[in-house]
Amino acid sequence: MPILPRTVTSPKKFIIGHDLLPQLHDHVKDFGDNALLVSDEFILERVREEALAGLLQAGLKGAVEKFNYECTDIEIHRLVDLAEQQGANVIVGIGGGKTLDVAKAVAFYLRRPVVLFPTIASTDAPCTALAVIYNQAGEFERYLFLPQNPDVVIADTAIIAAAPVRFFAAGVGDALATYFEARACYRADGINLVGKRPSRTGLGLARLCYELLGENIDMAMDAVRHHVTTPALEQIIEATIYLSGVGAEAGGLAAAHAVNNGMSVVPDLHRAQHGEKVVFGLLTQLVLERAPQAELDEVMRIIHVAGLPMTLQEMGLTRFVESEWRKVAALACDSLDTMGNMPMAVNEQDVYGAMIAANAMAERYRARHPNH
Numbered sequence: 001m002p003i004l005p006r007t008v009t010s011p012k013k014f015i016i017g018h019d020l021l022p023q024l025h026d027h028v029k030d031f032g033d034n035a036l037l038v039s040d041e042f043i044l045e046r047v048r049e050e051a052l053a054g055l056l057q058a059g060l061k062g063a064v065e066k067f068n069y070e071c072t073d074i075e076i077h078r079l080v081d082l083a084e085q086q087g088a089n090v091i092v093g094i095g096g097g098k099t100l101d102v103a104k105a106v107a108f109y110l111r112r113p114v115v116l117f118p119t120i121a122s123t124d125a126p127c128t129a130l131a132v133i134y135n136q137a138g139e140f141e142r143y144l145f146l147p148q149n150p151d152v153v154i155a156d157t158a159i160i161a162a163a164p165v166r167f168f169a170a171g172v173g174d175a176l177a178t179y180f181e182a183r184a185c186y187r188a189d190g191i192n193l194v195g196k197r198p199s200r201t202g203l204g205l206a207r208l209c210y211e212l213l214g215e216n217i218d219m220a221m222d223a224v225r226h227h228v229t230t231p232a233l234e235q236i237i238e239a240t241i242y243l244s245g246v247g248a249e250a251g252g253l254a255a256a257h258a259v260n261n262g263m264s265v266v267p268d269l270h271r272a273q274h275g276e277k278v279v280f281g282l283l284t285q286l287v288l289e290r291a292p293q294a295e296l297d298e299v300m301r302i303i304h305v306a307g308l309p310m311t312l313q314e315m316g317l318t319r320f321v322e323s324e325w326r327k328v329a330a331l332a333c334d335s336l337d338t339m340g341n342m343p344m345a346v347n348e349q350d351v352y353g354a355m356i357a358a359n360a361m362a363e364r365y366r367a368r369h370p371n372h
């Protein structure tokens, strides 16, 4: 079998700043002159008054459409039809992860460029070449792997700082695992998120992601808790929206996300955010790797400062049921998941033990640093 090549993949442009909604036309005009703006309900008025008004003023055409809450095939087809009737040659998504995913899918089916404007920083959705499709009941249906990353991603720090703190913290949790998973995958010479081998650049971007979190987390949380923007907040958003996505895509995932995926079978954790569960997956991975104490201390400090849950109880677990957690361990070791990107052999028994030890480690940390 031929040896797989290494990759770096990324959006064409990543823009970060504030008051960017009225300047949307500046980034649309490079790709087309007639835009369909798919927007979350909460920001619909501003999209009309700032983004659409700016487009029209700049001599471009456009229309605004409300996203119907779930990224389903029905919703994708509804928006594809609308875009065709309108003659749109650029698709814009403004909102949370599902809105961005629907915009990516619509643009893919129409073979049009896509501009994304995330309003929260809780997942890697903005920068990756992937959309998650759900069914009408809101359950996971399939991944839609896209041939290209989004053309433009615009991060408005003022809008992201106005979102609930919990979503922001969840994005920090997801970004915190990026370096450790990329490092494991690189050491294992594993498979990255586009099915190729991890590149040194991917590992470097993931490393920078971790450094920015460590340097800026205290001041960024001050800003986001008071809904203001500061240079530290801007650096954290670069890490959570850009570096975390491209670092994971080129660098690959490992135990942290595999454990997160397994945790979906624990009913108590259904309300936990993706990034919150990834944090526990990361602690489990660090136990499996027998990480140095200084590294554990820094990771737990970042989790603590971000106000993220660290123990299973904080994440919503009311009762520990061994059979459930045996199942989590089994699912995390599924051959289709990313546990195979760990640099050592890991079986279900190893994962189960590491999860128990990770929770004990988190509880020991909390005994010394109470969670306010």
Ligand SMILES: [Zn+2]
Binding pocket: 124, 174, 257, 274, 278
């Ligand atoms: Zn993730």
